[in-house]
Amino acid sequence: MNPLVHLFITLLGPLSLIGVAVTARGEPGQAPRRVQRYLVRATMLGVLAALSAWIAVGAQGQLTSPRLGYAGLGAAIRLDALSGTIFSMVVLLVLVIARFSVTYLDGDPRHGTFLGRLAATAAAVEVLVIANNLLLLWVAWVATSLCLHRLLVFYPDRPRAVLAARKKFIVARLGDACLGGALLTLYVRTGTSDLSRILADSSAHSGWALSTAGALLALTALLKSAQFPTHGWLVEVMETPTPVSALLHAGILNAGPFLILRFSPLLDAAPASAWPLLVGGGFTALFASVALRTQPSVKVALGYSSAAHMGFMLFVCGLGVYAAAALHLVAHSFYKAHAFLSAGSTVDVNQAKRVAVDQREPSAGRAALALALATGLYLGLAHALGISPWDQPSLWLVGAVFVLGMMQLVGAGLGAPFKPRVYLRVLAAAGGVTIAFFGLEALAHAFLADSLPAYAQTRPAQLILAGVVVSVWALASVLQLSGLGRHTGFAERLRVHFKHGFYANALFDRLVRHSNPQLPTGGLS
Template identity: 45%
Template sequence: MNQQLIAFLAYLSPSLFVITALTSWYQAGLRPTAVKKLGMISSFFGILSSLILAYAVYQQDLIEISTFSIYGLGLSLRLDTVSMLMFSMIAILSFVIMRYSLNYLDGDHRQGTFLGRLAATIVSVQFLVLSGNLAVLLASWILTSLCLHRLLVFYKKRPGAIIAAKKKSIVARLADISLLIGFVLLYQIFGTGNLEIIFQNVREGISPLLATATIFIALAALLKSAQFPTHGWLLEVMETPTPVSSLLHAGLLNAGPFLIIRLAFIMEATSTASTLLIILGAFTAIYGSVVYLTQTSIKTALGYSSIAHMGFSLMVCGLGVYPAAMLHLIAHSFYKAHSFLSSGSVIDLIRAAKVTGAKRIGNPFKIILGILLAIAMYSSFAYLWGVDIQNEFQLFVIGGIIVLGLSRLFSFALDSNASIKLWFQALVLSAVVALAFFSLESIFHFFLMGNVPELTIPSLSEVILMSTVLTLFGLVVFIQIFSPILNQKSSFQALAVHIRNGLYINVVFDRIVRAHYHKEDSNSRIVLEEAEIGKYILDSKENNNEEQEERLA
């Protein structure tokens, strides 16, 4: 395929989204017809371009598009399997989210402004995944945060939105500084920002500064993806329109794992950063998943779910199983986009339905039987797929965590007053999950072969660390499985209250960054906010009275 045509297609969708964002300046209010049409056209060509470019990458394996370069830094794009998987995912999600926004904000007096800011954010994410140079990667990394900030403060009069945006801004600047330091060190080591040249040189030799650079890159990824203890802002961004939550959880949060996957050859050169990712990622995954189970608000629960999944993805990156990390990243994006866009419908369905779930019995024998069934099923699939524990211990650990999830499913089905139908459904669902994991991981491994490092035999210290992580996951899951027995204890009930509040980590973080502090006169601000709240309550009462009068009439 012609190189100029490939370059045109690569820049086509981002350019159209830029035009959409600029057009929103002139149609910022109601009925922004041109902005709507341009947004949908941009999304459509994004999908079309991704399909054609994916075919070109299939033919040529690696395509570099360099527009200009000064001292090894400049505007260049890198098209390979990693970037095309991400670009295709973003193209599909942007089409769905843009289409959803047309109806969701129809009638809003600033709909044009919102669509323009949404388009600008999509452009920054597109350039992030297509980056072929450290300069483009850093610039798009910063732009994603700035564009997201404009979306978070879309409703400026909502104090909750302002607080969340302030906290996000602080964490984002720390991530930007960390990535800047890491890239400066990389540039000093290799003398260029071209990713392909850096990857080739890393394979030939390792510099003492490289370990320091990878640590700062890992910190940037951890901060970007709302990892413990800087995760609190993600739980408070619900004041923004739902499409923002969908784009944030399905796209922008993935920047952390994507950064590690994109720079996988650099990260694999040293073990220090990988250890950091394993420890913090695993702890965040356990923390987020435990707190998630105690939440009563559907969007807060989805927030903790994202925190846990990002932690799990970064842990998998630290383990070096990059195909599995990419698999979880893409799966999480589509799942979370659907979850947020359909959250309102789910609430309506739950309110309308009258479901009586199966009750747990608390029989230790049946619980242990469920755990043994899960281990047997996983061992069977691992044997069929030829997983070598000695040479693929990292993959075995990830699979072990999957087993823990299956054991919870089996134990719930067996240790309940449910019918045989539920047992059969649990068996089928567990088989589908295990089959999907092994099959899709193999498929992603095939596609990403040569684009990410292969698995290496871990050292003794790494085996101990991974075994410890697996043990901690197992301990948490076993506590959940035996919860019917533990629920009777008052100490367990008291602990559940603290867990529901996230162990108050977000409160501590608020105090550290002074999230609730404003330079304006606090007294006048409080009076203004109380007046607005009072006016809102009175208006609501009047509307309710009017509705009641109409019904009586």
Template identity: 40%
Template sequence: MADWFLLSGVRPVVLLLVLMLAFVVLRYSWSNFRLDPRRGQFMTYLSLCITAVVVLIVTNHILLFLAAWIAISLLLHQLLMFYPQRPRAVLAAHKKFILARFSELFLATALVLIYLQTETLFIDQSMAIISQQERGWYLEFAALSLVMAALIKCAQLPLHGWLIQVVEAPTPVSALLHAGIINLGGFLLLVTTPVWSDSQLAVWWLCLVAAISSCVAALIMTTRISIKVRLAWSTSAQMGLMLVEIGLGYYELALLHLVAHSIYKAHAFLSVSEVAYIKQPQARSIFRVALVFIGFQAMTIALALLVSGQPKWVPSALLAMALASLWLNLSHWRVRLWMSGVLLVAYFALSLTVKSFFLVAPQIAALELVVAAILNIFAVSYWIIHHTPQYRLSQRWFISLNAGLYLDEWLTRLVLWLWPSHPIRYYQKRNKQVTA
């Protein structure tokens, strides 16, 4: 039985994170539900869900890993349906339930293929064997299946709608979901790196879908008013960026991203208010915006070449966006200089201290360039929308983004056509009767 559990690699960090978040969420829930007669039932489901997450993190057995993955989804469904009289919560749970089955199917397919390839049920032994074997179609299909399972788990576009609507669920559920469950897709890829990292098709598919999803979700987030909805879109965007980091081989950076995002989102949801204050966009010259961004982009690439001899397209693009945002949004030049200096020092100290953060394998150098181009398109789109609102193009693009590009509407229609949600129909009928 000792071989069934493992604490190595990324597991101790993620386990410590989950235990810390579990303590906070459970304590908050006990106080938050003190007047609810079903507090005991809610705490039971919540505790079981957290237990399943812990088992998933520490298990080294393929079957137990799959069982924990399924258990998390089923227990989360019970938490999302805790107030079935909320139609939006029911719809979110319904879509989540269907998509989770596809995620489990992809994961089960990958694990079966891994077992057939390695003839062992222990994850660490399987990864060791795969890293020394020649790749066949078994591993290629397993790699694609793992990537699909992670993309669905991390609510990447266009399968994101349930995550946005799940804000109707109790606040502790949102905190646990956004901080400790949705990032399990990234954890899955981190512990199965030998399976998919050498698959060109899987890596390209992962990075392209995640990069586009991250950028679109981030743009949509900036148009929303409700703070919970903004946080939900932010989670989808952050998960996409984390998956991009994993796909490009920045595993330590992705782990840091996972931990930081989880802590931030748990705090944000547990201390959330109703409405976010959105600063009115200031009309700026598009040429000034372009000049600032291009200047910072050139500077970060030059500094990266000077320090490491590599352009590091994706980190340079992200750093340029951060610096441009500081200089375009902060009014005091001393604050600009101070924050820019801190950001640059932290970035290059990190790159020099942990060199593997920014070492990209030659076979995916072209992919990194493509992802950097996508990030630059995102930056240009953001600044056109929010710094040049006087143009008709910006106004039309803002309206479309505020509607979520209508992506979730199509998925909702398809889901309800495939499997109608009877509770929604029941409550809609009841509401009509009450109104009449």
């Protein structure tokens, strides 16, 4: 089949969703049967578009469409292993979320309007993923944010939702400006707006322009993914409809890491751009992962969880292990979509109660044993599978983070009352997860080899910084599992500070309300 046919079929996905958004303008109210029917069909057409994209990438490797525009600017799309993977992920998420939304607001007097806004947001995300022109990329980026804003203020009579949306709007405009500056710098420096050409020749464009563009791209990703200190809006948008939360946390937040992955060849040629990712992403991952444990609300905890995952992905991108970040992106998206769409599910609650076990008090000895077992499993299975985790310094750090995660799993099992069968099952599960980790990492590296650099050349100073960050993560994990110092006055005060997000969000609230005194005074910190 002609490659242009595959590209056209791929475009049918976002175009059909745009058609749904237009249809919703004429059927905005209750029981919008035509909009519901068209939305379901559009999502099925999106699945067909994703299949066509996979066929094209499998046969051709990489496809780019002709550019429609003037003076080198305009619209063009690109299909490769990375865009095909993320496009397919978005299509599947939209399929599930759209079907959930068809009945979720059934009876709402503005049901049609909601479905139209949801379709428009999904279309913008899909275009963003496959864009191959700097102008189209920027337009899709801004459109995604503006369409999301309309979803966040779907209920304008909810003051806290309006305040959160206002803060999100301000942060998003800063991100748009950073991205615009980065893309304009690249356009002026390279003389082309074709993303494929810029990435292919990135190593030839060294100097201040490339470093400036890389730093601006990193800042854009940090702002998009709700990293500290601009994280507050993310944990306050929980009054929006559940499908919006699912789309936001499973899809739109990932635009930050995706942007870094898309421009990874350029960032690989500008190592200085890794600093913001290592610092901002690393700190947010630690801060948010601790803060989520202090929250009484499940949805707020999920918000902090998303910020932590985004921070970890950006941190891994800063290390230059891009394939691992891409794998994490896909896994986190499906996990978070399920978490939000099933929140409050009676079936899930009953299943959780069925597998819950009594936990003994934390102890330092059990934490040390869990760490030793997790490390032994990781190194032993790596050796058995013929994998050397010492080939790249950045892989040491990624492996260390994985060991910390396995330590939590093993530690939870060891915390149950002594039952050899339970302990063996926990170790078997940890071993299975470790094998899956090695296998999926190898698969991701091989599959994305033509789209992402294998490993970035990380500077020694950056490795030292990353090592310090991972060491702090390790200390926090050991303290949590061992229970050391948990009942001291210092720990209690620190818990309060984490619960309120170190008051960064409270300061942001004051700044926003100072510019608009009519906004509500309530909010989470």
